[in-house]
Amino acid sequence: MTIQGTGTARPAGRPRSEKAEKAIIEATLDLIAEGMGVSELSIEAIASRAGVGKTTIYRRWSSKEDLVVDALATLKAPLPPLAGVSVRDDLITLLDAMRAESGNRRGRCVMNIAMSEADRHPRLTERFVQRAVEPRRRALREVLERGVASGELRPDLDVTLAMAILSGTMMWQSKWGPADGLPEDLAERVVDVVLAGMAPPAG
Amino acid sequence: MTIQGTGTARPAGRPRSEKAEKAIIEATLDLIAEGMGVSELSIEAIASRAGVGKTTIYRRWSSKEDLVVDALATLKAPLPPLAGVSVRDDLITLLDAMRAESGNRRGRCVMNIAMSEADRHPRLTERFVQRAVEPRRRALREVLERGVASGELRPDLDVTLAMAILSGTMMWQSKWGPADGLPEDLAERVVDVVLAGMAPPAG
DNA sequence: CCGATACGCAACGGTCCCGTTTCGTAAATT
DNA sequence: AATTTACGAAACGGGACCGTTGCGTATCGG
Secondary structure, eight states: OOSOTTSOOOOSSOOOOHHHHHHHHHHHHHHHHTTOOTTTOOHHHHHHHHTOOHHHHHHHOSSHHHHHHHHHHTSOOOOOOOOOSOHHHHHHHHHHHHHHHHHSTTHHHHHHHHHHSTTTOHHHHHHHIIIIIHHHHHHHHHHHHHHHHHTSSOTTOOHHHHHHHHHHHHHHHHHHSOTTOOOTTHHHHHHHHHHHOSSOOOO | OOSOTTSSOOOSSOOOOHHHHHHHHHHHHHHHHTTOOTTTOOHHHHHHHHTOOHHHHHHHOSSHHHHHHHHHHTSOOOOOOOOOSOHHHHHHHHHHHHHHHHHSTTHHHHHHHHHHSTTTOHHHHHHHIIIIIHHHHHHHHHHHHHHHHHTSSOTTOOHHHHHHHHHHHHHHHHHHSOTTOOOTTHHHHHHHHHHHOSSOOOO
C-alpha cells in the first residue's frame, strides 16, 4: 500500500493547484458581477484576470458553460434561518435576504445571470435554477402555505401568484430601484403593503 | 424654382431607399426579439438578414447604438386608453397591456433590452427609458395618485412602492411565468390580490 | 535522480466581426 | 446625355478569441 490513508489514490505527477482553481473561479465571478454576459465572457479575459494560462482553464473545464456553472455553484445560497413564528416575520426575513444579496457584489452575479441569460443558455439556466433559485422558491412557498393553513393568510390565496408578487417586487427594486442600495426597511414595507393590501380597510 | 412644392429641397442623385431602411430596422428588431443582446448584435448579421449591404447601414447610422435606438423608437408604446372610472379597472387595463406585450413578438424586444442591457449601455438605456418606460410609469403613477386622492386607495399608500409591486409582478410573470403565454385574467387577479391584500380581511 | 503531471507563457491557424474602400449598376436631377 | 448619389457585393487590413500545441520550469511519487 503506497496509497494515502484516505483511500483515494493520488495520481502521479504534480497536483493541480487549488490556488489557480480558486483564482479562475474568482475571476469568472468578478467578470459576471461587473455585468458581463456569459456570451461576452472570454476564456482569455478570465485567464488574464486570474493570472493563469489558458491551458490551466481548459485542463479543468471543457466548456465555458461548465466553468460558469461551477463558479455559480460556489455561491452557496445560505437561506436565512426562519423563525417560524409569524408568517409576516418569515416573509420579511426571506425578502430581506434578497435585498441584502442585491447589494452584495457576488449576489449580483445571480441576478445578472438569471435576468440576461435565460433564453440563450437553457442548459446553464436549468442547472442554475435548480441550484440557486429552486431552494428559495421552495422556502417561500412553504411559508405561504403555512400561512394559509394557519389562517394568517387568506384561505383562497393563490400561492403561486403571491410568490410572483413578492419575488417580482424585490427583483424590480434591485434592478431599477435607487442605485445606491435599497433601504433597509424595504422588505418590511413590501410585506406590510402586500399583506394589508392597497385598498383602504373595508370599514 | 426647381424645388418640390413641399418646401424641402430634394438633393441631387438617387434617393435613399425607404424599403432598405425598413428592412434594416425590421432585421434589427427581429434579432433583438430572438434574444440577441446589443453587444452580440453585429452589423454584418443585420445586413445579411435585411438583404442589404453593410454600406447601406453605415451610410445611415454612425453607431450600432444609434441604430438600436431608432429601431426601438419605431415600437411606439400605444398606451391603452384608460376609462378613468375606477382605479381597479384602470390598473387592470395597464397591467393587461403589459401582459399582452410580453406575448407580442416585438414587445419582447423592450423586455429583453430593459432587462439585459441596462448596465452595459447606459446611454442607450437612458434614451430608451425616456421613450418607452417613462410614459407607462407616469400613467401608472397617475392612476395610483388618483386612487389615493379619491379614497379608492389607502391615504398613506407609498405610491412608488406600489408601482414597484405592480410592475415587478408583471415583469416576473413574463420572464418566468408559463412559457406558453400568460393567462388572460392574470392582470385582474394580480390587481385584486394587491388591492385586497394577502391577509384575511380584518373582522 | 526519474518519470509524470501541472504550471505560465507564447505562438499557431482559424473564425468572426469591425469599419472602409472599390466596383459595376440603378435611379434621381439638371 | 451628364452628373450625382445610393445600391448590393466583394475584398481589404486589423483586432479579438477560439481551442491547440510546444516550451522551459515547477512539483509531486517512487
